[in-house]
Amino acid sequence: MEFSNSQITKETDRLFKNLSKTNWSKSDCKIIAPITLEINKLKKEKDTIILTHSYMTPDLMYGIADFIGDSYGLSKLASETKAKTILFCSVYFMAETAKILNPKKTVIVPAIAGCSLAESITPEDVQNMRKKYPTAGIVCYVNTSAAVKAECDVCCTSSNALKIIEAMPQKKIIFLPDALMAKNLQPLTKKQLISWHGTCIVHEEFSPKTVDEIRIEYPNVKILAHTECNPAVIAKVDMAGGTEGMIKYIENTNTKKFMLVTECGLTDRIKVEYPNKQIVGSCALCPYMKKIMLKDVLQVLKSPRKDQIIDLPADVMKKAKKSLDRMVKIVEKSK
Ligand code: SF4
Incomplete structure:
Protein backbone atom coordinates (compact mmCIF):
# COMPACT_ATOMS: atom_id res chain seq x y z
CA MET A 1 0.00 0.00 0.00
CA GLU A 2 1.38 3.42 -0.99
CA PHE A 3 0.94 6.54 1.12
CA SER A 4 1.74 10.16 0.22
CA ASN A 5 4.45 12.17 1.99
CA SER A 6 1.82 14.30 3.71
CA GLN A 7 0.00 11.17 4.99
CA ILE A 8 3.29 9.81 6.37
CA THR A 9 4.15 13.16 8.02
CA LYS A 10 0.70 13.41 9.63
CA GLU A 11 0.87 9.82 10.90
CA THR A 12 4.43 10.34 12.21
CA ASP A 13 3.25 13.37 14.20
CA ARG A 14 0.24 11.43 15.57
CA LEU A 15 2.49 8.57 16.71
CA PHE A 16 5.17 10.86 18.12
CA LYS A 17 2.65 12.69 20.33
CA ASN A 18 2.27 9.57 22.51
CA LEU A 19 5.34 7.47 21.76
CA SER A 20 7.79 10.29 22.58
CA LYS A 21 6.71 9.85 26.22
CA THR A 22 8.22 6.35 26.10
CA ASN A 23 11.47 7.54 24.49
CA TRP A 24 10.61 6.88 20.83
CA SER A 25 12.33 9.30 18.47
CA LYS A 26 10.59 11.02 15.55
CA SER A 27 12.59 8.96 13.08
CA ASP A 28 11.47 5.73 14.83
CA CYS A 29 7.87 6.92 14.42
CA LYS A 30 8.48 7.72 10.74
CA ILE A 31 9.72 4.17 10.12
CA ILE A 32 6.54 2.59 11.47
CA ALA A 33 4.11 5.20 10.08
CA PRO A 34 3.42 3.36 6.76
CA ILE A 35 2.67 0.14 8.72
CA THR A 36 0.29 1.74 11.23
CA LEU A 37 -1.45 3.60 8.35
CA GLU A 38 -1.95 0.34 6.48
CA ILE A 39 -3.17 -1.55 9.57
CA ASN A 40 -5.62 1.21 10.50
CA LYS A 41 -6.98 1.30 6.93
CA LEU A 42 -7.28 -2.48 6.67
CA LYS A 43 -8.97 -2.93 10.05
CA LYS A 44 -11.80 -0.63 8.90
CA GLU A 45 -12.14 -2.36 5.54
CA LYS A 46 -12.19 -5.77 7.23
CA ASP A 47 -14.63 -4.78 10.01
CA THR A 48 -12.04 -5.70 12.66
CA ILE A 49 -11.54 -4.38 16.15
CA ILE A 50 -7.99 -4.41 17.60
CA LEU A 51 -7.62 -5.15 21.30
CA THR A 52 -4.21 -4.84 22.90
CA HIS A 53 -3.21 -6.02 26.32
CA SER A 54 -1.41 -3.51 28.57
CA TYR A 55 1.81 -5.54 28.24
CA MET A 56 2.14 -4.84 24.51
CA THR A 57 4.76 -2.41 23.18
CA PRO A 58 3.72 1.30 22.87
CA ASP A 59 3.63 1.23 19.03
CA LEU A 60 0.84 -1.36 19.24
CA MET A 61 -1.01 0.31 22.14
CA TYR A 62 -0.92 3.85 20.74
CA GLY A 63 -0.50 3.18 17.02
CA ILE A 64 -3.25 0.71 16.15
CA ALA A 65 -5.33 -0.32 19.20
CA ASP A 66 -9.03 0.40 19.56
CA PHE A 67 -8.92 -0.64 23.19
CA ILE A 68 -6.11 -1.26 25.72
CA GLY A 69 -6.69 -3.17 28.93
CA ASP A 70 -6.45 -6.44 30.83
CA SER A 71 -7.45 -9.75 29.32
CA TYR A 72 -10.90 -10.24 30.85
CA GLY A 73 -11.90 -6.57 30.57
CA LEU A 74 -10.99 -6.52 26.87
CA SER A 75 -12.89 -9.72 26.12
CA LYS A 76 -15.99 -8.27 27.77
CA LEU A 77 -15.56 -5.03 25.85
CA ALA A 78 -15.37 -6.98 22.61
CA SER A 79 -18.90 -8.32 23.22
CA GLU A 80 -20.21 -4.76 23.10
CA THR A 81 -18.85 -3.94 19.64
CA LYS A 82 -20.48 -4.76 16.32
CA ALA A 83 -17.18 -5.63 14.56
CA LYS A 84 -17.17 -9.02 12.85
CA THR A 85 -13.57 -9.87 13.76
CA ILE A 86 -11.56 -9.41 16.96
CA LEU A 87 -7.80 -9.12 16.52
CA PHE A 88 -6.36 -9.71 19.99
CA CYS A 89 -2.76 -8.59 20.55
CA SER A 90 -2.01 -10.77 23.56
CA VAL A 91 -0.90 -14.21 24.59
CA TYR A 92 -3.00 -17.11 23.28
CA PHE A 93 -5.14 -17.93 26.34
CA MET A 94 -6.48 -14.35 26.39
CA ALA A 95 -7.70 -14.66 22.81
CA GLU A 96 -9.36 -17.96 23.78
CA THR A 97 -11.29 -16.11 26.50
CA ALA A 98 -12.39 -13.53 23.90
CA LYS A 99 -13.66 -16.38 21.70
CA ILE A 100 -15.55 -17.99 24.60
CA LEU A 101 -17.29 -14.69 25.37
CA ASN A 102 -17.83 -13.85 21.68
CA PRO A 103 -18.53 -17.22 20.03
CA LYS A 104 -20.11 -15.75 16.89
CA LYS A 105 -17.14 -13.52 16.11
CA THR A 106 -13.90 -14.53 14.43
CA VAL A 107 -10.99 -14.10 16.85
CA ILE A 108 -7.47 -13.89 15.41
CA VAL A 109 -4.01 -13.55 16.96
CA PRO A 110 -0.85 -12.03 15.41
CA ALA A 111 1.45 -14.69 16.97
CA ILE A 112 1.05 -17.93 18.86
CA ALA A 113 2.38 -16.70 22.19
CA GLY A 114 2.41 -18.87 25.32
CA CYS A 115 2.57 -18.00 29.01
CA SER A 116 4.51 -19.78 31.77
CA LEU A 117 1.44 -19.80 34.03
CA ALA A 118 -1.05 -21.08 31.44
CA GLU A 119 1.40 -23.72 30.23
CA SER A 120 2.12 -25.05 33.73
CA ILE A 121 -1.13 -27.04 33.86
CA THR A 122 -3.20 -29.31 31.60
CA PRO A 123 -6.87 -30.36 31.82
CA GLU A 124 -5.69 -33.83 32.94
CA ASP A 125 -3.78 -32.23 35.83
CA VAL A 126 -7.03 -30.57 36.97
CA GLN A 127 -8.93 -33.86 36.70
CA ASN A 128 -6.24 -35.55 38.81
CA MET A 129 -6.44 -32.79 41.44
CA ARG A 130 -10.22 -33.27 41.58
CA LYS A 131 -9.73 -37.01 42.17
CA LYS A 132 -7.12 -36.35 44.87
CA TYR A 133 -9.24 -33.75 46.72
CA PRO A 134 -12.87 -34.76 45.98
CA THR A 135 -14.40 -32.38 48.53
CA ALA A 136 -12.52 -29.28 47.36
CA GLY A 137 -13.85 -26.57 45.03
CA ILE A 138 -11.65 -25.62 42.08
CA VAL A 139 -10.94 -21.96 41.32
CA CYS A 140 -8.76 -21.12 38.33
CA TYR A 141 -7.11 -17.83 37.56
CA VAL A 142 -7.96 -16.45 34.07
CA ASN A 143 -4.35 -17.08 33.04
CA THR A 144 -5.22 -20.63 31.99
CA SER A 145 -6.14 -22.29 28.71
CA ALA A 146 -9.80 -22.72 27.73
CA ALA A 147 -9.44 -26.48 28.24
CA VAL A 148 -8.26 -25.93 31.84
CA LYS A 149 -11.05 -23.42 32.54
CA ALA A 150 -13.49 -26.06 31.31
CA GLU A 151 -12.37 -28.45 34.09
CA CYS A 152 -12.69 -25.91 36.92
CA ASP A 153 -15.73 -24.84 38.96
CA VAL A 154 -15.18 -21.13 38.59
CA CYS A 155 -12.68 -18.64 37.17
CA CYS A 156 -11.23 -15.57 38.85
CA THR A 157 -9.13 -12.54 38.00
CA SER A 158 -6.37 -11.10 40.20
CA SER A 159 -8.81 -8.45 41.46
CA ASN A 160 -11.70 -10.75 42.42
CA ALA A 161 -9.82 -13.93 43.46
CA LEU A 162 -10.49 -13.50 47.19
CA LYS A 163 -14.18 -12.73 46.62
CA ILE A 164 -14.56 -15.88 44.51
CA ILE A 165 -12.76 -18.08 47.06
CA GLU A 166 -14.95 -16.76 49.91
CA ALA A 167 -18.14 -17.31 47.89
CA MET A 168 -17.40 -20.99 47.29
CA PRO A 169 -19.38 -23.39 49.53
CA GLN A 170 -16.34 -25.64 50.16
CA LYS A 171 -13.84 -25.12 52.99
CA LYS A 172 -11.00 -26.50 50.89
CA ILE A 173 -10.20 -24.70 47.64
CA ILE A 174 -7.82 -25.84 44.92
CA PHE A 175 -6.42 -22.58 43.54
CA LEU A 176 -4.79 -22.92 40.11
CA PRO A 177 -2.26 -22.44 38.61
CA ASP A 178 -0.31 -19.60 40.31
CA ALA A 179 1.52 -20.84 43.42
CA LEU A 180 2.63 -17.32 44.43
CA MET A 181 -0.84 -15.83 44.08
CA ALA A 182 -2.18 -18.68 46.23
CA LYS A 183 0.48 -17.88 48.87
CA ASN A 184 -0.54 -14.20 48.77
CA LEU A 185 -4.22 -15.12 49.17
CA GLN A 186 -3.84 -17.70 51.97
CA PRO A 187 -3.37 -15.18 54.86
CA LEU A 188 -6.51 -13.33 53.71
CA THR A 189 -8.89 -16.28 54.02
CA LYS A 190 -9.80 -18.94 56.61
CA LYS A 191 -10.29 -21.48 53.83
CA GLN A 192 -7.53 -23.97 53.10
CA LEU A 193 -5.94 -23.27 49.73
CA ILE A 194 -4.33 -26.12 47.81
CA SER A 195 -2.07 -24.69 45.15
CA TRP A 196 -0.43 -25.75 41.89
CA HIS A 197 3.22 -25.10 41.03
CA GLY A 198 2.77 -22.55 38.22
CA THR A 199 4.49 -19.16 38.33
CA CYS A 200 4.71 -16.12 36.11
CA ILE A 201 8.35 -15.96 34.98
CA VAL A 202 8.11 -12.17 34.81
CA HIS A 203 6.73 -11.38 38.25
CA GLU A 204 8.61 -14.08 40.19
CA GLU A 205 11.89 -12.37 39.27
CA PHE A 206 11.36 -9.30 41.48
CA SER A 207 13.06 -9.38 44.88
CA PRO A 208 12.30 -7.63 48.20
CA LYS A 209 15.82 -6.14 48.01
CA THR A 210 14.83 -4.10 44.92
CA VAL A 211 11.84 -2.67 46.82
CA ASP A 212 14.08 -1.74 49.79
CA GLU A 213 16.61 -0.02 47.52
CA ILE A 214 13.93 2.04 45.77
CA ARG A 215 12.48 3.18 49.13
CA ILE A 216 15.90 4.42 50.24
CA GLU A 217 16.52 6.23 46.95
CA TYR A 218 13.01 7.76 46.69
CA PRO A 219 11.56 8.19 50.22
CA ASN A 220 8.14 9.47 49.02
CA VAL A 221 7.59 6.78 46.42
CA LYS A 222 4.49 4.56 46.34
CA ILE A 223 5.33 1.01 45.30
CA LEU A 224 2.70 -1.10 43.53
CA ALA A 225 3.12 -4.81 42.77
CA HIS A 226 1.19 -7.43 40.85
CA THR A 227 -0.20 -10.26 43.01
CA GLU A 228 1.72 -12.73 40.84
CA CYS A 229 4.87 -11.57 42.73
CA ASN A 230 6.49 -13.38 45.64
CA PRO A 231 4.82 -12.82 49.08
CA ALA A 232 8.15 -11.39 50.37
CA VAL A 233 7.79 -8.61 47.78
CA ILE A 234 4.06 -8.12 48.40
CA ALA A 235 4.75 -7.66 52.15
CA LYS A 236 6.88 -4.59 51.40
CA VAL A 237 4.70 -2.69 48.89
CA ASP A 238 1.99 -0.04 49.32
CA MET A 239 -0.52 -1.76 47.06
CA ALA A 240 -0.86 -5.23 45.54
CA GLY A 241 -3.30 -5.96 42.75
CA GLY A 242 -3.87 -6.52 39.04
CA THR A 243 -3.15 -4.21 36.11
CA GLU A 244 -6.39 -2.22 36.18
CA GLY A 245 -6.29 -1.99 40.00
CA MET A 246 -2.82 -0.43 39.79
CA ILE A 247 -3.98 2.14 37.24
CA LYS A 248 -6.95 3.11 39.45
CA TYR A 249 -4.63 3.46 42.46
CA ILE A 250 -2.30 5.81 40.55
CA GLU A 251 -5.27 7.81 39.27
CA ASN A 252 -6.73 8.28 42.75
CA THR A 253 -3.51 8.96 44.68
CA ASN A 254 -1.96 12.42 44.94
CA THR A 255 1.57 11.00 45.08
CA LYS A 256 3.65 11.84 42.01
CA LYS A 257 6.31 9.11 42.20
CA PHE A 258 5.56 5.40 41.69
CA MET A 259 7.45 2.20 41.20
CA LEU A 260 5.53 -0.53 39.36
CA VAL A 261 6.68 -4.03 40.21
CA THR A 262 5.31 -5.53 37.03
CA GLU A 263 5.69 -5.81 33.25
CA CYS A 264 7.11 -2.80 31.36
CA GLY A 265 4.00 -2.35 29.20
CA LEU A 266 2.11 -0.97 32.18
CA THR A 267 4.96 1.43 32.93
CA ASP A 268 4.69 2.67 29.33
CA GLN A 299 0.12 -10.18 8.27
CA VAL A 300 -2.80 -11.61 10.27
CA LEU A 301 -5.06 -8.79 9.18
CA LYS A 302 -4.24 -9.40 5.52
CA SER A 303 -4.49 -13.16 5.54
CA PRO A 304 -4.68 -15.16 8.79
CA ARG A 305 -3.16 -18.61 8.83
CA LYS A 306 -5.32 -21.43 10.19
CA ASP A 307 -3.37 -21.52 13.47
CA GLN A 308 -3.98 -17.78 13.98
CA ILE A 309 -7.77 -18.23 14.06
CA ILE A 310 -9.07 -19.30 17.47
CA ASP A 311 -11.09 -22.47 17.08
CA LEU A 312 -12.24 -24.28 20.21
CA PRO A 313 -14.27 -27.50 20.55
CA ALA A 314 -17.93 -26.75 21.35
CA ASP A 315 -17.90 -28.72 24.65
CA VAL A 316 -14.77 -26.89 25.88
CA MET A 317 -16.35 -23.53 25.00
CA LYS A 318 -19.56 -24.45 26.85
CA LYS A 319 -17.83 -25.69 30.01
CA ALA A 320 -15.27 -22.86 30.11
CA LYS A 321 -18.08 -20.31 29.65
CA LYS A 322 -19.81 -21.83 32.69
CA SER A 323 -16.68 -21.15 34.81
CA LEU A 324 -16.51 -17.55 33.56
CA ASP A 325 -20.27 -16.98 34.01
CA ARG A 326 -20.12 -18.25 37.57
CA MET A 327 -17.37 -15.72 38.33
CA VAL A 328 -19.46 -12.86 36.89
CA LYS A 329 -22.52 -14.01 38.89
CA ILE A 330 -20.56 -14.03 42.16
CA VAL A 331 -19.06 -10.59 41.50
CA GLU A 332 -22.44 -9.11 40.50
CA LYS A 333 -24.14 -10.57 43.60
CA SER A 334 -21.52 -9.02 45.88
CA LYS A 335 -22.11 -5.46 44.56
S1 SF4 B 1 3.47 -11.62 32.27
FE1 SF4 B 1 3.53 -13.63 33.21
S2 SF4 B 1 1.37 -14.24 33.37
FE2 SF4 B 1 1.47 -12.53 31.88
S3 SF4 B 1 1.72 -13.57 29.90
FE3 SF4 B 1 3.79 -13.11 30.63
S4 SF4 B 1 4.40 -15.01 31.68
FE4 SF4 B 1 2.17 -15.10 31.43
Whole structure:
Protein backbone atom coordinates (compact mmCIF):
# COMPACT_ATOMS: atom_id res chain seq x y z
CA MET A 1 0.00 0.00 0.00
CA GLU A 2 1.38 3.42 -0.99
CA PHE A 3 0.94 6.54 1.12
CA SER A 4 1.74 10.16 0.22
CA ASN A 5 4.45 12.17 1.99
CA SER A 6 1.82 14.30 3.71
CA GLN A 7 0.00 11.17 4.99
CA ILE A 8 3.29 9.81 6.37
CA THR A 9 4.15 13.16 8.02
CA LYS A 10 0.70 13.41 9.63
CA GLU A 11 0.87 9.82 10.90
CA THR A 12 4.43 10.34 12.21
CA ASP A 13 3.25 13.37 14.20
CA ARG A 14 0.24 11.43 15.57
CA LEU A 15 2.49 8.57 16.71
CA PHE A 16 5.17 10.86 18.12
CA LYS A 17 2.65 12.69 20.33
CA ASN A 18 2.27 9.57 22.51
CA LEU A 19 5.34 7.47 21.76
CA SER A 20 7.79 10.29 22.58
CA LYS A 21 6.71 9.85 26.22
CA THR A 22 8.22 6.35 26.10
CA ASN A 23 11.47 7.54 24.49
CA TRP A 24 10.61 6.88 20.83
CA SER A 25 12.33 9.30 18.47
CA LYS A 26 10.59 11.02 15.55
CA SER A 27 12.59 8.96 13.08
CA ASP A 28 11.47 5.73 14.83
CA CYS A 29 7.87 6.92 14.42
CA LYS A 30 8.48 7.72 10.74
CA ILE A 31 9.72 4.17 10.12
CA ILE A 32 6.54 2.59 11.47
CA ALA A 33 4.11 5.20 10.08
CA PRO A 34 3.42 3.36 6.76
CA ILE A 35 2.67 0.14 8.72
CA THR A 36 0.29 1.74 11.23
CA LEU A 37 -1.45 3.60 8.35
CA GLU A 38 -1.95 0.34 6.48
CA ILE A 39 -3.17 -1.55 9.57
CA ASN A 40 -5.62 1.21 10.50
CA LYS A 41 -6.98 1.30 6.93
CA LEU A 42 -7.28 -2.48 6.67
CA LYS A 43 -8.97 -2.93 10.05
CA LYS A 44 -11.80 -0.63 8.90
CA GLU A 45 -12.14 -2.36 5.54
CA LYS A 46 -12.19 -5.77 7.23
CA ASP A 47 -14.63 -4.78 10.01
CA THR A 48 -12.04 -5.70 12.66
CA ILE A 49 -11.54 -4.38 16.15
CA ILE A 50 -7.99 -4.41 17.60
CA LEU A 51 -7.62 -5.15 21.30
CA THR A 52 -4.21 -4.84 22.90
CA HIS A 53 -3.21 -6.02 26.32
CA SER A 54 -1.41 -3.51 28.57
CA TYR A 55 1.81 -5.54 28.24
CA MET A 56 2.14 -4.84 24.51
CA THR A 57 4.76 -2.41 23.18
CA PRO A 58 3.72 1.30 22.87
CA ASP A 59 3.63 1.23 19.03
CA LEU A 60 0.84 -1.36 19.24
CA MET A 61 -1.01 0.31 22.14
CA TYR A 62 -0.92 3.85 20.74
CA GLY A 63 -0.50 3.18 17.02
CA ILE A 64 -3.25 0.71 16.15
CA ALA A 65 -5.33 -0.32 19.20
CA ASP A 66 -9.03 0.40 19.56
CA PHE A 67 -8.92 -0.64 23.19
CA ILE A 68 -6.11 -1.26 25.72
CA GLY A 69 -6.69 -3.17 28.93
CA ASP A 70 -6.45 -6.44 30.83
CA SER A 71 -7.45 -9.75 29.32
CA TYR A 72 -10.90 -10.24 30.85
CA GLY A 73 -11.90 -6.57 30.57
CA LEU A 74 -10.99 -6.52 26.87
CA SER A 75 -12.89 -9.72 26.12
CA LYS A 76 -15.99 -8.27 27.77
CA LEU A 77 -15.56 -5.03 25.85
CA ALA A 78 -15.37 -6.98 22.61
CA SER A 79 -18.90 -8.32 23.22
CA GLU A 80 -20.21 -4.76 23.10
CA THR A 81 -18.85 -3.94 19.64
CA LYS A 82 -20.48 -4.76 16.32
CA ALA A 83 -17.18 -5.63 14.56
CA LYS A 84 -17.17 -9.02 12.85
CA THR A 85 -13.57 -9.87 13.76
CA ILE A 86 -11.56 -9.41 16.96
CA LEU A 87 -7.80 -9.12 16.52
CA PHE A 88 -6.36 -9.71 19.99
CA CYS A 89 -2.76 -8.59 20.55
CA SER A 90 -2.01 -10.77 23.56
CA VAL A 91 -0.90 -14.21 24.59
CA TYR A 92 -3.00 -17.11 23.28
CA PHE A 93 -5.14 -17.93 26.34
CA MET A 94 -6.48 -14.35 26.39
CA ALA A 95 -7.70 -14.66 22.81
CA GLU A 96 -9.36 -17.96 23.78
CA THR A 97 -11.29 -16.11 26.50
CA ALA A 98 -12.39 -13.53 23.90
CA LYS A 99 -13.66 -16.38 21.70
CA ILE A 100 -15.55 -17.99 24.60
CA LEU A 101 -17.29 -14.69 25.37
CA ASN A 102 -17.83 -13.85 21.68
CA PRO A 103 -18.53 -17.22 20.03
CA LYS A 104 -20.11 -15.75 16.89
CA LYS A 105 -17.14 -13.52 16.11
CA THR A 106 -13.90 -14.53 14.43
CA VAL A 107 -10.99 -14.10 16.85
CA ILE A 108 -7.47 -13.89 15.41
CA VAL A 109 -4.01 -13.55 16.96
CA PRO A 110 -0.85 -12.03 15.41
CA ALA A 111 1.45 -14.69 16.97
CA ILE A 112 1.05 -17.93 18.86
CA ALA A 113 2.38 -16.70 22.19
CA GLY A 114 2.41 -18.87 25.32
CA CYS A 115 2.57 -18.00 29.01
CA SER A 116 4.51 -19.78 31.77
CA LEU A 117 1.44 -19.80 34.03
CA ALA A 118 -1.05 -21.08 31.44
CA GLU A 119 1.40 -23.72 30.23
CA SER A 120 2.12 -25.05 33.73
CA ILE A 121 -1.13 -27.04 33.86
CA THR A 122 -3.20 -29.31 31.60
CA PRO A 123 -6.87 -30.36 31.82
CA GLU A 124 -5.69 -33.83 32.94
CA ASP A 125 -3.78 -32.23 35.83
CA VAL A 126 -7.03 -30.57 36.97
CA GLN A 127 -8.93 -33.86 36.70
CA ASN A 128 -6.24 -35.55 38.81
CA MET A 129 -6.44 -32.79 41.44
CA ARG A 130 -10.22 -33.27 41.58
CA LYS A 131 -9.73 -37.01 42.17
CA LYS A 132 -7.12 -36.35 44.87
CA TYR A 133 -9.24 -33.75 46.72
CA PRO A 134 -12.87 -34.76 45.98
CA THR A 135 -14.40 -32.38 48.53
CA ALA A 136 -12.52 -29.28 47.36
CA GLY A 137 -13.85 -26.57 45.03
CA ILE A 138 -11.65 -25.62 42.08
CA VAL A 139 -10.94 -21.96 41.32
CA CYS A 140 -8.76 -21.12 38.33
CA TYR A 141 -7.11 -17.83 37.56
CA VAL A 142 -7.96 -16.45 34.07
CA ASN A 143 -4.35 -17.08 33.04
CA THR A 144 -5.22 -20.63 31.99
CA SER A 145 -6.14 -22.29 28.71
CA ALA A 146 -9.80 -22.72 27.73
CA ALA A 147 -9.44 -26.48 28.24
CA VAL A 148 -8.26 -25.93 31.84
CA LYS A 149 -11.05 -23.42 32.54
CA ALA A 150 -13.49 -26.06 31.31
CA GLU A 151 -12.37 -28.45 34.09
CA CYS A 152 -12.69 -25.91 36.92
CA ASP A 153 -15.73 -24.84 38.96
CA VAL A 154 -15.18 -21.13 38.59
CA CYS A 155 -12.68 -18.64 37.17
CA CYS A 156 -11.23 -15.57 38.85
CA THR A 157 -9.13 -12.54 38.00
CA SER A 158 -6.37 -11.10 40.20
CA SER A 159 -8.81 -8.45 41.46
CA ASN A 160 -11.70 -10.75 42.42
CA ALA A 161 -9.82 -13.93 43.46
CA LEU A 162 -10.49 -13.50 47.19
CA LYS A 163 -14.18 -12.73 46.62
CA ILE A 164 -14.56 -15.88 44.51
CA ILE A 165 -12.76 -18.08 47.06
CA GLU A 166 -14.95 -16.76 49.91
CA ALA A 167 -18.14 -17.31 47.89
CA MET A 168 -17.40 -20.99 47.29
CA PRO A 169 -19.38 -23.39 49.53
CA GLN A 170 -16.34 -25.64 50.16
CA LYS A 171 -13.84 -25.12 52.99
CA LYS A 172 -11.00 -26.50 50.89
CA ILE A 173 -10.20 -24.70 47.64
CA ILE A 174 -7.82 -25.84 44.92
CA PHE A 175 -6.42 -22.58 43.54
CA LEU A 176 -4.79 -22.92 40.11
CA PRO A 177 -2.26 -22.44 38.61
CA ASP A 178 -0.31 -19.60 40.31
CA ALA A 179 1.52 -20.84 43.42
CA LEU A 180 2.63 -17.32 44.43
CA MET A 181 -0.84 -15.83 44.08
CA ALA A 182 -2.18 -18.68 46.23
CA LYS A 183 0.48 -17.88 48.87
CA ASN A 184 -0.54 -14.20 48.77
CA LEU A 185 -4.22 -15.12 49.17
CA GLN A 186 -3.84 -17.70 51.97
CA PRO A 187 -3.37 -15.18 54.86
CA LEU A 188 -6.51 -13.33 53.71
CA THR A 189 -8.89 -16.28 54.02
CA LYS A 190 -9.80 -18.94 56.61
CA LYS A 191 -10.29 -21.48 53.83
CA GLN A 192 -7.53 -23.97 53.10
CA LEU A 193 -5.94 -23.27 49.73
CA ILE A 194 -4.33 -26.12 47.81
CA SER A 195 -2.07 -24.69 45.15
CA TRP A 196 -0.43 -25.75 41.89
CA HIS A 197 3.22 -25.10 41.03
CA GLY A 198 2.77 -22.55 38.22
CA THR A 199 4.49 -19.16 38.33
CA CYS A 200 4.71 -16.12 36.11
CA ILE A 201 8.35 -15.96 34.98
CA VAL A 202 8.11 -12.17 34.81
CA HIS A 203 6.73 -11.38 38.25
CA GLU A 204 8.61 -14.08 40.19
CA GLU A 205 11.89 -12.37 39.27
CA PHE A 206 11.36 -9.30 41.48
CA SER A 207 13.06 -9.38 44.88
CA PRO A 208 12.30 -7.63 48.20
CA LYS A 209 15.82 -6.14 48.01
CA THR A 210 14.83 -4.10 44.92
CA VAL A 211 11.84 -2.67 46.82
CA ASP A 212 14.08 -1.74 49.79
CA GLU A 213 16.61 -0.02 47.52
CA ILE A 214 13.93 2.04 45.77
CA ARG A 215 12.48 3.18 49.13
CA ILE A 216 15.90 4.42 50.24
CA GLU A 217 16.52 6.23 46.95
CA TYR A 218 13.01 7.76 46.69
CA PRO A 219 11.56 8.19 50.22
CA ASN A 220 8.14 9.47 49.02
CA VAL A 221 7.59 6.78 46.42
CA LYS A 222 4.49 4.56 46.34
CA ILE A 223 5.33 1.01 45.30
CA LEU A 224 2.70 -1.10 43.53
CA ALA A 225 3.12 -4.81 42.77
CA HIS A 226 1.19 -7.43 40.85
CA THR A 227 -0.20 -10.26 43.01
CA GLU A 228 1.72 -12.73 40.84
CA CYS A 229 4.87 -11.57 42.73
CA ASN A 230 6.49 -13.38 45.64
CA PRO A 231 4.82 -12.82 49.08
CA ALA A 232 8.15 -11.39 50.37
CA VAL A 233 7.79 -8.61 47.78
CA ILE A 234 4.06 -8.12 48.40
CA ALA A 235 4.75 -7.66 52.15
CA LYS A 236 6.88 -4.59 51.40
CA VAL A 237 4.70 -2.69 48.89
CA ASP A 238 1.99 -0.04 49.32
CA MET A 239 -0.52 -1.76 47.06
CA ALA A 240 -0.86 -5.23 45.54
CA GLY A 241 -3.30 -5.96 42.75
CA GLY A 242 -3.87 -6.52 39.04
CA THR A 243 -3.15 -4.21 36.11
CA GLU A 244 -6.39 -2.22 36.18
CA GLY A 245 -6.29 -1.99 40.00
CA MET A 246 -2.82 -0.43 39.79
CA ILE A 247 -3.98 2.14 37.24
CA LYS A 248 -6.95 3.11 39.45
CA TYR A 249 -4.63 3.46 42.46
CA ILE A 250 -2.30 5.81 40.55
CA GLU A 251 -5.27 7.81 39.27
CA ASN A 252 -6.73 8.28 42.75
CA THR A 253 -3.51 8.96 44.68
CA ASN A 254 -1.96 12.42 44.94
CA THR A 255 1.57 11.00 45.08
CA LYS A 256 3.65 11.84 42.01
CA LYS A 257 6.31 9.11 42.20
CA PHE A 258 5.56 5.40 41.69
CA MET A 259 7.45 2.20 41.20
CA LEU A 260 5.53 -0.53 39.36
CA VAL A 261 6.68 -4.03 40.21
CA THR A 262 5.31 -5.53 37.03
CA GLU A 263 5.69 -5.81 33.25
CA CYS A 264 7.11 -2.80 31.36
CA GLY A 265 4.00 -2.35 29.20
CA LEU A 266 2.11 -0.97 32.18
CA THR A 267 4.96 1.43 32.93
CA ASP A 268 4.69 2.67 29.33
CA ARG A 269 0.91 3.13 29.70
CA ILE A 270 1.36 5.29 32.80
CA LYS A 271 4.04 7.41 31.09
CA VAL A 272 1.71 8.09 28.15
CA GLU A 273 -1.67 8.36 29.92
CA TYR A 274 -0.57 10.04 33.18
CA PRO A 275 2.32 12.31 32.16
CA ASN A 276 2.19 14.20 35.48
CA LYS A 277 3.19 11.00 37.35
CA GLN A 278 6.81 9.86 37.52
CA ILE A 279 7.83 6.22 37.27
CA VAL A 280 11.05 5.17 39.03
CA GLY A 281 12.94 1.87 39.27
CA SER A 282 12.97 -0.85 36.66
CA CYS A 283 10.26 -3.05 35.20
CA ALA A 284 10.44 -6.50 33.55
CA LEU A 285 9.67 -7.66 30.01
CA CYS A 286 7.41 -10.62 29.27
CA PRO A 287 9.07 -12.56 26.43
CA TYR A 288 5.72 -14.05 25.41
CA MET A 289 3.85 -10.75 25.16
CA LYS A 290 6.78 -9.07 23.42
CA LYS A 291 6.67 -11.69 20.64
CA ILE A 292 3.89 -9.69 19.00
CA MET A 293 5.02 -7.02 16.57
CA LEU A 294 3.38 -4.61 14.12
CA LYS A 295 4.45 -6.74 11.13
CA ASP A 296 2.59 -9.74 12.63
CA VAL A 297 -0.55 -7.64 13.06
CA LEU A 298 -0.39 -6.58 9.41
CA GLN A 299 0.12 -10.18 8.27
CA VAL A 300 -2.80 -11.61 10.27
CA LEU A 301 -5.06 -8.79 9.18
CA LYS A 302 -4.24 -9.40 5.52
CA SER A 303 -4.49 -13.16 5.54
CA PRO A 304 -4.68 -15.16 8.79
CA ARG A 305 -3.16 -18.61 8.83
CA LYS A 306 -5.32 -21.43 10.19
CA ASP A 307 -3.37 -21.52 13.47
CA GLN A 308 -3.98 -17.78 13.98
CA ILE A 309 -7.77 -18.23 14.06
CA ILE A 310 -9.07 -19.30 17.47
CA ASP A 311 -11.09 -22.47 17.08
CA LEU A 312 -12.24 -24.28 20.21
CA PRO A 313 -14.27 -27.50 20.55
CA ALA A 314 -17.93 -26.75 21.35
CA ASP A 315 -17.90 -28.72 24.65
CA VAL A 316 -14.77 -26.89 25.88
CA MET A 317 -16.35 -23.53 25.00
CA LYS A 318 -19.56 -24.45 26.85
CA LYS A 319 -17.83 -25.69 30.01
CA ALA A 320 -15.27 -22.86 30.11
CA LYS A 321 -18.08 -20.31 29.65
CA LYS A 322 -19.81 -21.83 32.69
CA SER A 323 -16.68 -21.15 34.81
CA LEU A 324 -16.51 -17.55 33.56
CA ASP A 325 -20.27 -16.98 34.01
CA ARG A 326 -20.12 -18.25 37.57
CA MET A 327 -17.37 -15.72 38.33
CA VAL A 328 -19.46 -12.86 36.89
CA LYS A 329 -22.52 -14.01 38.89
CA ILE A 330 -20.56 -14.03 42.16
CA VAL A 331 -19.06 -10.59 41.50
CA GLU A 332 -22.44 -9.11 40.50
CA LYS A 333 -24.14 -10.57 43.60
CA SER A 334 -21.52 -9.02 45.88
CA LYS A 335 -22.11 -5.46 44.56
S1 SF4 B 1 3.47 -11.62 32.27
FE1 SF4 B 1 3.53 -13.63 33.21
S2 SF4 B 1 1.37 -14.24 33.37
FE2 SF4 B 1 1.47 -12.53 31.88
S3 SF4 B 1 1.72 -13.57 29.90
FE3 SF4 B 1 3.79 -13.11 30.63
S4 SF4 B 1 4.40 -15.01 31.68
FE4 SF4 B 1 2.17 -15.10 31.43
